[in-house]
Structures are given as C-alpha cells and as structure tokens.
Amino acid sequence: MWRDALLVAGKDLRIEARSRVATNQVAPYALVVLLLFGFAFDADRELLTRAAPGLYWVAVLLCSLLAVQRSFALEAADGARDGLRLAGLDPAGIFLGKAAAVAVVLAGLEVLLGGGIVVLYGTGVHHPLTLVVTALAATAGLAAAGVVYGIMAAGLRVRETLLPLLVLPVVAPVLLAATQAWRSALGLAPGDGGRWLGLLAAFAAIYLTLGVLGFGTLLEDA
C-alpha cells in the first residue's frame, strides 16, 4: 500500500511540477481571493486583521476544491482512470497517494496565503507551533475528504459543479476548527486552540480511514 501511495503521489506531483497549474493558476487565484476580501472589507485593516483567520481558511477551502478537481481531471483525460484501475495498484495506496499529492500542493498554497495575510491584512503570529500543527491537521483532513468526494464525482459528467456542492458542507467543521485554532495562534482569542486541534485531527482520521477502506469501491463505481 505504501509503495503504491508513493508511486501515485510521485506521479501526480511530477505532473503538477511540469504543468505548473498550481503555481501559475491556483496560486494567483488564491491571492486574488485575499485581495477581493480586502476590497469587500473596504481595506479596513483592523477588521481584516480580526477576520484574517476565517478569510484565510475560506481561501484555502476554495483552493482545495481546485486542487482536488485537478487531481481527478488528470485521471479523466485519455481514459487514465481505467489505466490506473488496470495497473493493479492497491486502491488504498491510490487514495493515500492522491491525498498526499493534494496535501503537498495545498501546503504550498497555504504558505503563500499565510504570507498574503501578513502583508495584506497586517496579521502577526503569536503561537507559531499551533499555527503549523493546525495547518497540517486541516490540510490532511481537506485532502482526504476532497479525494473521497473527488472520486465519487469523478465518473459524472457534472463533476465540476457537483464537487463543491459535495465537499463544502462536509468540510465546514475544518473551516470552523481551523479558524478558531488560528485565532488563538494569531493572538486574537485566548487559549491554545487545543480542543479545535482535536476536532481537526478527528476529522482527518475519519476521512483517512474512510478513504483507505472505501476508495476501492468508489473507484470501481466511478
């Protein structure tokens, strides 16, 4: 399973590095979203600083949809999904590999967006460890849930419009928990955000388990 996961993740990341969709399209999109939030709040620096954690994670959520759609668009072209099924790879390995590749892309975008909120919204960091651990747990959850719902939508003609409808309500707990944990990390709320981190870890664990156990069936039905 782990070998297959590495193989699939390596393949997806190599394709990503070559096509530069994340760097040339998703990253500028993410920054534009941050800018638009700034316009929407009338460039009120104080308000933007207070709202920064929520705005940041909404931007990450939108980027995660693009990353997941891209991950499955690769498999839709030229019947590659059949090739993947025929390759004889362990479905759990395929799931973990695709989720890992999405997570790596998301992590890069999160670093970029982090820089964006510091520069555009004037955000300061008070608990860097909480910030990083929250980001890691949230990224794992978003990637795992995204890949589970991505494969569900993959075989449908309406997959591009269906995926956000499936994913956004489901990842609402990630938005809530990551925002609250980051409020603590950025010094906007008291506490260390520990209980929100627990929720993020539980969400990631649930979707990683679901994916490992159920991806084979979902891949066959896609």
Added chain:
Amino acid sequence: MSGPAIDLVGAVALSGGFPVLAGADLRVERGEVVALAGANGAGKTSLLRACAGLLRVVRGRAEVLGADLVAEPRAVRRRVGLLGHTGGLYDDLRVREQVEFAVRAAGGRGGAVAERADAALVALGLTGRLATTSVAGLSAGQRRRVALAVLVARDPELWLLDEPHAGLDAEHRDLLDGIVRAAAAGGATVVIASHELDRVAALADRRVTVAGGVVTASSAADARGAGTRTDGTAEPGGATRPGVARGTSHVA
C-alpha cells in the same frame, strides 16, 4: 498453469442499466490468438473490458486466468493488459516516465524497471528524442505506440487489444503485428477486436463473432489458423468449434 485463459458462461454485464453483455459464452485457451469480429455496438469492447475486470459481470460465470471475476473483478488486473480506444496516458508525463510508471505499478522494481521500459521503447521505435517528449506533444499514432509500449513493458499473460491498428501507419501496423506474434510465441493469450478482418485473420488462430452482446459464432481464422487447431490437428476452415462458442442467444 492449467485451465483456459478466458472462460465466460452466460456472462451478463450492464452499462447504464443496459445489458452490454447479454449472456456471452466464450472460451479461449492459454496461448491462443483470437480475433473478435462484429458490427459497431455488438459488444466487442464490452467483452474485452469484462475480461479485464473493468466491467463487472453481474450474472453467469466469468473466469480469467483462473480468477473468478464475478467475485473479485480486481483479481487479474496485474496479469492482464488492455489496449482500449483511449491510451490511458498522462499528457504531462514524458514517454519514458509513462512506461516506467506502468512497469512500477505492475510490481517492477529496481533496475528491472528501466530495463523493461527500454526494451518496450525500442520495440515500438520510441527512442531518442521521442522518449523524452511529453505525451501531450505526440501525434495520435505516436500516442498509440506509447500505449502499446506500456503493454509490452508490462508483459501481461493476457493481451486484450481493441482496434489496435487504429491510428497507426503501415509501418507501425506491421510492427504491431510482429509484437502480437512475439507475445503469442512467448505463451501469452491474445484477443483482438477489430474491423480489419483480413489483417487480424493473419494473426489469429480463431475468429469469434459477437452480436447483441453474445458470441454468435466461432471459426478457424483464415490465415494463421488456416484450418489448424492450436494443438496441431486439422480443423475444417470456417467450422464452428463445439464447446467454444456456446452461446447463440441475442439480446431480447
């Protein structure tokens, strides 16, 4: 290994609720080369996809390389190679990377990966600049050759070829024929669905006709088979082989 490579009895498979296989019976012995003939929509592609475990058989019996596809359709995938209408290629991978990925996915490790990929690329004339070109930059015929190279590199026990000559020029059609002959000589079983009956007749031991999702006839091929059974005994050309094409029913 014993037993047939493919043994379908009353196999039913659905696509969108429609029976694309409607009780198909087909038996292909190991090492045999079989040509599938039939009109568009007859069920040739569905038959190949079912044998590859990509199309679930919901009723009847379906055994491929000794594995029960009704119970576990994924069981044989690593041992089967399917060349479908699409190549299953990734546009942003280079040709060599594409072939190496397929070899690794099939369980290849270490130096054997590069060795098998090299041999396949040479066999399909995909060397030099072509090997390092992104798949997106290839012509349709070159993409077809890459898909074939993947198949050659994986070296499956059962080759399922769906219109394999489509998009290839005369030189590479001949090359493909040579590859099929070499695979058969090496003990692989080959099933070719094609509308180019004359060409595949020269490759096949037997021709099987498909219509309405069932096998309607089976006869010795004209050229390679030339009325000869795979066991070397004479068989009247064009005669149906009892016990091979068992099903003659059509979709209701």
